[in-house]
Amino acid sequence: MEDEAEIYDGIRAQFPLTFGKQAKSQTPLEKIHNATRRSDPLTTTTAATDNEKNNLPSISSSSKEWLGTLRNPKSSDAAPIGPPPPPPRQQELEADDDDVVIGPPRPPQQQEDDADSVMIGPPRPPAESGDDDDDDVDEEEGEENRHQIPMSNEIVLKGHTKIVSALAVDHSGSRVLSGSYDYTVRMYDFQGMNSRLQSFRQLEPSEGHQVRNLSWSPTSDRFLCVTGSAQAKIYDRDGLTLGEFVKGDMYIRDLKNTKGHICGLTCGEWHPKTKETILTSSEDGSLRIWDVNEFKSQKQVIKPKLARPGRVAVTTCAWDCDGKCIAGGIGDGSIQVWNLKPGWGSRPDIHVEKGHSDDITALKFSSDGRILLSRSFDGSLKVWDLRKMKEPLKVFEDLPNNYAQTNVAFSPDEQLFLTGTSVERESTTGGLLCFYDREKLELVSRVGISPACSVVQCAWHPKLNQIFATAGDKSQGGTHILYDPRLSERGALVCVARAPRKKSVDDFEVAPVIHNPHALPLFRDQPSRKRQREKLLKDPIKSHKPEVPVTGPGHGGRVGASKGSLLTQYLLKQGGMIKETWMEEDPREAILKYADVAAKDPKYIAPAYAQTQPAPVFQESDSEDEEK
Numbered sequence: 085m086e087d088e089a090e091i092y093d094g095i096r097a098q099f100p101l102t103f104g105k106q107a108k109s110q111t112p113l114e115k116i117h118n119a120t121r122r123s124d125p126l127t128t129t130t131a132a133t134d135n136e137k138n139n140l141p142s143i144s145s146s147s148k149e150w151l152g153t154l155r156n157p158k159s160s161d162a163a164p165i166g167p168p169p170p171p172p173r174q175q176e177l178e179a180d181d182d183d184v185v186i187g188p189p190r191p192p193q194q195q196e197d198d199a200d201s202v203m204i205g206p207p208r209p210p211a212e213s214g215d216d217d218d219d220d221v222d223e224e225e226g227e228e229n230r231h232q233i234p235m236s237n238e239i240v241l242k243g244h245t246k247i248v249s250a251l252a253v254d255h256s257g258s259r260v261l262s263g264s265y266d267y268t269v270r271m272y273d274f275q276g277m278n279s280r281l282q283s284f285r286q287l288e289p290s291e292g293h294q295v296r297n298l299s300w301s302p303t304s305d306r307f308l309c310v311t312g313s314a315q316a317k318i319y320d321r322d323g324l325t326l327g328e329f330v331k332g333d334m335y336i337r338d339l340k341n342t343k344g345h346i347c348g349l350t351c352g353e354w355h356p357k358t359k360e361t362i363l364t365s366s367e368d369g370s371l372r373i374w375d376v377n378e379f380k381s382q383k384q385v386i387k388p389k390l391a392r393p394g395r396v397a398v399t400t401c402a403w404d405c406d407g408k409c410i411a412g413g414i415g416d417g418s419i420q421v422w423n424l425k426p427g428w429g430s431r432p433d434i435h436v437e438k439g440h441s442d443d444i445t446a447l448k449f450s451s452d453g454r455i456l457l458s459r460s461f462d463g464s465l466k467v468w469d470l471r472k473m474k475e476p477l478k479v480f481e482d483l484p485n486n487y488a489q490t491n492v493a494f495s496p497d498e499q500l501f502l503t504g505t506s507v508e509r510e511s512t513t514g515g516l517l518c519f520y521d522r523e524k525l526e527l528v529s530r531v532g533i534s535p536a537c538s539v540v541q542c543a544w545h546p547k548l549n550q551i552f553a554t555a556g557d558k559s560q561g562g563t564h565i566l567y568d569p570r571l572s573e574r575g576a577l578v579c580v581a582r583a584p585r586k587k588s589v590d591d592f593e594v595a596p597v598i599h600n601p602h603a604l605p606l607f608r609d610q611p612s613r614k615r616q617r618e619k620l621l622k623d624p625i626k627s628h629k630p631e632v633p634v635t636g637p638g639h640g641g642r643v644g645a646s647k648g649s650l651l652t653q654y655l656l657k658q659g660g661m662i663k664e665t666w667m668e669e670d671p672r673e674a675i676l677k678y679a680d681v682a683a684k685d686p687k688y689i690a691p692a693y694a695q696t697q698p699a700p701v702f703q704e705s706d707s708e709d710e711e712k
Contacts, residue, residue: 111583117577120237120238122566231500231519231521233500233551234549234566234568235531235568237566238565238566238567239281239567240281240563240564241262241281241283241562241563242281243262243270243562244268244270244561244562245266245559245561246557246558246560246561247487247540247554247555247556248262248540248555248556248561249294249487249554250262250263250296250297250554251541251542251543251563252307253543254304255300256547257547257548257574257575258273258275258574259304259321260272260274260563261298261300261307263295263296263297263298264294264295264556265294265295265561266561267288267289267292268288269288269289270283270285270286272284274575274576274578278582278583278584279579279581279583281579285322285323287309287319287323289317290313293313294311294312295311296311296488296489297351297353299352299354301354302355304321305359306376307354308353308354308362310349310350310352311348311349313348313349314332314348314368315329315330315344315349316328316349316352316362317329327376329344329379330343330344330379330381331345332344332346333346334346339369339387339395340387342385343382344381345364345370345372346368347366349364349366349367350365350398351398351401352365352401355403356405356407358407361373361375361383362374362375365400365401366397366398369395369397369415370385370386370388370398371388371401371412372385386412388414388418388430389432390416396414396416397414397443398412398413398415399445399488400413400445402449404449405450405453406453408423408424409423409424409449411447411449412447413439413443413444413445413446414444415443417438417439417443419435419436419439419447419468420432420436421434421470434470442460442462443461443488444458444459444460444461445459445461445487445488446491446492446503447459447492448492448501452498454469454470455467455468455470458492459483459491460485461488462485463483463485464479464483466480467525477525483503483505484505484506484508486506486507487540489540490503490541491540491541491542493544494544495544496545496549498522499522499523500520502517502518502544503542504518504533504539504540505518505538506539506540507536507557513535514534515532515533517530517532517539518530531566533553533564534564537555537557537560538555539555540555545575547573548567548575548576549567549571549572550566550567550572550575550576551565551566551567553565
């Protein structure tokens with residue numbers, strides 16, 4: 085038996101440790117992404133219906149698999165009966181003769197005119213001839229794919245209890261920040277997040293103040309948090325506080341003499357190139373440029389140009405892509421632009437007096453420095469040419485906006501720009517994400533984000549090729565991420581495919597029962613000698629303390645202040661035998677009442693002086709003399 089065991093061990097040593105173990109069944113990515121596929125009534129998505137008709141694989145599968153299924157269709161389990169099928173060329177000839185298509189159709193060949201366009205994903209099957217509806221659908225799909233908007237799938241980062249008003253995605257696309265009206269900032273990490281989509285940290289920058297804006301530094305090692313308070317905060321990448329800017333003196337009239345903002349902040353952005361410079365705007369009517377290394381005072385104070393002297397809130401601010409230009413949206417509806425040059429001051433280089441009829445909520449420069457986008461409370465989005473700012477190039481209306489943080493964003497190639505809309509009382513469409521073409525200046529697509537929540541912030545990340553949109557209302561809030569498995573990379577694709585870790589035996593912990601050591605006298609510690617001595621001194625019996633003499637007026641034949649504390653006195657008082665009438669009686673009359681008894685039966689003093697004491701004579705009051 086020992087020899088057999090040694091032989092077995094020798095043979096087993098030649099195999100790897102994983103030999104004989106069953107591999108864990110993994111859910112295919114196609115099934116995972118199908119679970120997050122969007123069903124938006126506003127956007128035309130007919131890929132699923134076409135797949136059901138033609139029994140083709142889903143769009144999310146790779147091109148190689150798709151072509152493989154077309155060239156080598158799966159045969160049935162039963163053995164084929166009869167002669168083998170003719171070659172494909174013969175099938176096509178027969179199909180042309182009989183107008184009957186046998187087998188799946190071939191993918192269409194790319195024409196020479198479309199050589200410049202890049203084809204992403206598997207080719208679409210050709211539409212059946214004679215069907216006008218399918219032709220219209222294909223034209224719409226081609227129009228959508230021309231812009232390649234990643235919106236086939238969607239996930240939601242939840243956690244906030246109110247509308248999400250601030251959004252920031254770092255340049256690498258690994259971490260997402262979301263701020264809300266519930267006064268908190270949540271941090272999400274795609275690299276460490278699984279399909280539960282939970283945040284790894286929650287911050288409350290300023291108690292009782294809404295989070296209005298978030299911005300990453302150029303190196304993504306720090307971020308700026310702007311709240312409704314007058315002081316902005318700087319955090320590191322892990323959410324630890326690095327500093328807080330100082331608050332100015334509200335009793336100083338001139339804003340240039342204060343060291344900081346004196347009213348609530350409205351917006352703030354990090355410099356796109358310099359990691360030490362920050363721009364903020366406030367309700368006190370000023371813009372300020374700060375140095376991150378100096379939290380006690382700002383570098384520059386910018387006061388906008390006003391038609392009348394006073395203080396008008398600056399509702400938003402923005403840098404251009406090179407950091408050489410600053411734009412500010414003023415509360416009177418004007419747009420002002422300053423160029424950073426030697427000797428520049430508060431006088432704006434560009435001043436559009438009536439840019440909007442209401443407060444401006446967002447400004448956005450294009451990377452080439454030619455286009456400026458502005459969003460306002462008046463429900464409009466305007467496109468401005470910085471070379472001719474007298475009139476806007478285009479005005480897009482009917483975009484309801486109810487939040488001061490609604491922004492505008494560009495696509496990675498800046499061929500499109502997008503913005504969100506708010507929910508109106510009688511509206512049935514809900515919060516939308518509207519895409520516009522920059523060249524044609526027309527609406528390209530509208531994507532429904534939430535049927536009952538407004539869309540506030542939006543962003544299109546260039547590296548991930550994913551669209552972020554924040555939405556919510558008074559009771560809930562979340563960040564919606566739109567992506568396409570064929571076009572997008574990492575980000576949402578990584579965390580969705582990562583299943584949550586299964587619980588093991590080590591994860592189960594029994595709730596410990598805490599026994600109070602002083603609950604029972606057995607486990608109670610003995611008091612010190614000093615405490616024992618103090619306790620004995622308080623006990624009159626053990627300390628042999630003499631009874632304190634009773635002081636105060638007496639009652640019922642007992643001297644003291646008891647006034648009925650004894651049982652006998654209490655009973656006599658309740659029975660009516662003790663009547664407290666001594667305060668109502670005249671003391672002279674009370675003494676004279678016992679004069680006859682003392683004269684007839686003297687007991688104490690009178691018998692001792694009976695032989696020598698003369699008869700007492702008491703003075704009687706003469707009423708007549710008193711009247712006189």
